[in-house]
Amino acid sequence: PILLAMAKALAAVALMLAAGRWILRPFFHLVSAARYPELFTLAVLLVALAAAWLTSLLGLSLALGAFVAGLMLGETEYRHQIESDIRPFRDVLLGLFFITVGMQLDPRAAQHYGGWIALLVAGVVAGKGAVIAILTHLLGYGVRNAVRTGIVLGQGGEFGLALITLATTTALIRPEHSNVIITAIVATMVLAPFLVRHNERLAEALGARDAGGVAPGAAGASGIDAPARGGHVIICGYGRTGALTGRVLSEEGIPWVAIDPDPERVREAWQRGDSVVFGNARNPEVLDGANVSGARVLVVTFDDLNTATAVVRAARAARNDIPILVRARESAGLEHLMRAGATDGVPEAFETALMLALQLLLFMEVPTHAARRRIEAIQRSQYPLLGGFFQALETGAPQGTVPASHLHSLTLPAGASAVGQRLETLGLAQRGVVPVLVRRAGEWRVNADPDLVLQAGDVLIVHAEAEDFDRAERWLLRGEDGG
Secondary structure, three states, rough: HHHHHHHHHHHHHHHHHOOOOOOHHHHHHHHHHHHHHHHHHHHHHHHHHHHHHHHOOOOOHHHHHHHHHHHHHHHHOOOOHHHHHHHHHHHHHHHHHHHHHHHHHHHHHHHHHHHHHHHHHHHHHHHHHHHHHHHHOOOOHHHHHHHHHHHHOOOOHHHHHHHHHHHOOOOOOOOOHHHHHHHHHEEEHHHHHHHHHHHHHHHHHOOOOOOOOOOOOOOOOOOHHHHOOOOOOEEEOOOOOOHHHHHHHOOOOEEEEEEEEEEEHHHHHHHHHEEEOOOOOOHHHHHOOOHHHOOEEEEOOOOOHHHHHHHHHHHHHHOOOEEEEEEOOHHHHHHHHHHOOOEEEEEHHHHHHHHHHHHHHHHHHOHHHHHHHHHHHHHHHOHHHHHHHHHHHHHHOOOOOHHOOOOEEEOOOOOOOOOOEHHHOOOHHHHEEEEEEEEOOOOEEOOOOOOOOOOOOOOOEEEEOOHHHHHHHHHHHHHHOOO
């Protein structure tokens, strides 16, 4: 019977994985092409229920089928939109599940079996944590990272509660014993926030002190795992402008992820291996799935002004300090997007006219450097964020050494060392950092005034290389002078 059950489980998982590989993605491509949000949500529920029904037919758990379905959906380019659509169902059903679990708890079990419960809690956390740590290390990560992963994921979960409930209903475990086990699993969940918060200290206490490794391929410049690592760029819209932006970022080794509502465009990008996911960037939950809180910059490339405005407002509502760069057909559209919360942008008609004017000046035999300076002067007046860049060019800085090559933002908390000091006295220029903007009370102050006294909550946007910015950040926040 055990071998038969294992064979059924393997057959069910293999069948579902095969369906996910050859059926699921084309199916969702057809559904998303219809452009009916309700149909997309129904398709997600259909897949989850069908997977649960299949495993139930084979004598396995309904939860196992739904779990495997979630894994399959999570590997597709539609996962951010799926997560956004099912979140209301997930929150309601998860709440009901934990309510039913809480109703099964008997407080008297903690009194009579306190020692056994403590032993089970230690066994679950240590045993499950050890298994996860070993698997993580085998996947190529260092000992320290593996141990920290085991500590973070060592607590019991919903599947454990579901299995114990199933075992109790089939009389494999006596009710009084199942209550002890359920109490222990819930106790591990209560410990989870403590374990997550102090995982680094606990790992050091266990002797895991190495620098940690990185799994092969985990540090790619782009790729679908970029949001999980943070420090990436989010591109909203993957048309010609978005694709070119992504290509430039990839060549510079900068991680990025793009969001686009066109299923055909997403499918083609996915086949090329581009880091593009299907979703509506106006949806705050889709932006959250792309880790907008950890992103360095957000770029909006949509041609439609209303769509771009909605995305800018959603992004600004999700994170007030993120730099947002946009495109617009006309200068009036750019001004509208700036009022909606964009940091800066490019009006296409303006840039086209500038390139045409530059070509004309060259044809009229105006010296190249003079023509370039003329165009740069016009651009500097149009794009405040590039002021530091053009100023550095005018000083004759060697090509490739201009600190404007990277844009960084930093929010000053109440206890920051720079709070209360004048911008000029901080000596940022000596640290390779060029202040450009200061955002205070929702308003941008262009070409940051050197006499400006910084306040808590100010958002600084500066041009700097990554290493220079790291040193300047420590100086501004903690007063640590790294040179």
